[in-house]
Amino acid sequence: MKTMKIPAIALVAIVLLLVTAGCTQPTGTTTPVPTVAPIKELRIGYQPSTHQMAEITAMAKGWWQEDLAPFGVVNVTDKVFPSGPPEMQAMLAGELDVAYVGAAPVLSALATGLDAKIVAGVNTQGSDLVVRNDIIYTGPQSLSGRTIATFPPGSIQDTVLRDWLKKNNLTPDKDVFIKGMTPGDAVTAILAGKVDGIFLPTPSPSTVVNQGKGKVVVQSGEMYPNHTCCVLVVSGKLIREHPEIVREIIKTNDKAVAWNQQNLDEAAQIYSTKTGASLADVKASLTEWDGSWASDPNVIVEPVLEYAKIQYELGFIKKPLTKEEIFDLTFYQKA
Secondary structure, eight states, X not given: OOOOXXXXXXXHXXXXXXXXXXXXXXXXXXOOOOOOOOOSEEEEEEOSSGGGHHHHHHHHTTHHHHHHXXXXXXEEEEEEOSSHHHHHHHXXXXXXXXXXXXXXXXXXXXXXXXXXXXXXXXXXOOEXXXXXXXXXXXXXXXXXXXXXXXXXXXXXXXXXXXXXXXXXXXXXXXXXXXXXXXXXXXXXXXXXXXXXXXXXXXXXXXXXXXXXXXXXXXXXXXXXXXOBOEEEEEEHHHHHXXXXXXXXXXXXXXXXXXXXXXXXXXXXXXXXXXXXXXXXXXXXXXXXXXXXEOOOGXXXXXXXXXXXXXXXXXXXXXXXXXXXXXXXOHHHHHO
16 A cells, blocks of 8 residues: 655645644634723812812813823813811712822721822921910910810821820820811811811911911921821722823823912912912912922822821721832832
8 A cells, every 4th residue: 555645845734724723713702802991081089278289270270181181081070078088988989080188088098998099299298286366375285175176087187186296295185175177167166266276287277367366386397397298199990990191190280280389379369269268368378388299209108107107006097007008109200
């Protein structure tokens, strides 16, 4: 019997055919590549404080919409909150994608499961302790028996005030009584003589001083030197699915900060129009505060970790938080 001989070139062709056939799938069986849905609406939370003027300026100038449109964002909306704790409750409920908020409320929210990270700073310091004119202030001990209104427990102001009192051998809610209020209610309370003092972010202290109802006795930088106040927080979903939008948010914030610094009077007018605050009070607060707008999150890591320790000691959170649980520092570096 004769053995069939296949030419070498034909043998190569057969092998290639078999390999190709084994590596292809019938039409219609290819696994689809997952796609990420575009962000049609970006929702930003903020508070009525000059600490967060960059958000307000960027919205008034149309920069949020203009800068994010190339990334598919159709509409940018913002919502005001009286303080950080309710703002973080809204973010926990999935109602916000981005938040301008004090660092302390973020920690409380992260400790209870918030899927988000701090990606940039917003401002440092910038809150004042104001007491009624009839009160003689000679130092922390002279506040014994007094009632101070500030933001609710878990806020940055509440955290700084309680820590300062403890460091001066005063027990919060025993030696000095602390009332958690909205800024509007706190200002109304001191104007009516219902509380002895307030500890609030600008421009609220200027409102009381300008009405002749109080005097600034301590600025927050004296209580806690170089302390971080507000930060920029974005949702974990936004970080994972749209990192390019996160980078653009940081750039837009920086642009608004630079514009505010060069155009303080117009920035004050924009803020006054948006919030209803007295223009004179806003302008005064910008010259009298001890704060500054600052974006770099790398310089706030240690202060925020210290807040986490303080909040743990105060019982506001049940476990200390790590740097990795709080921050994503990669976006600022890239932005």
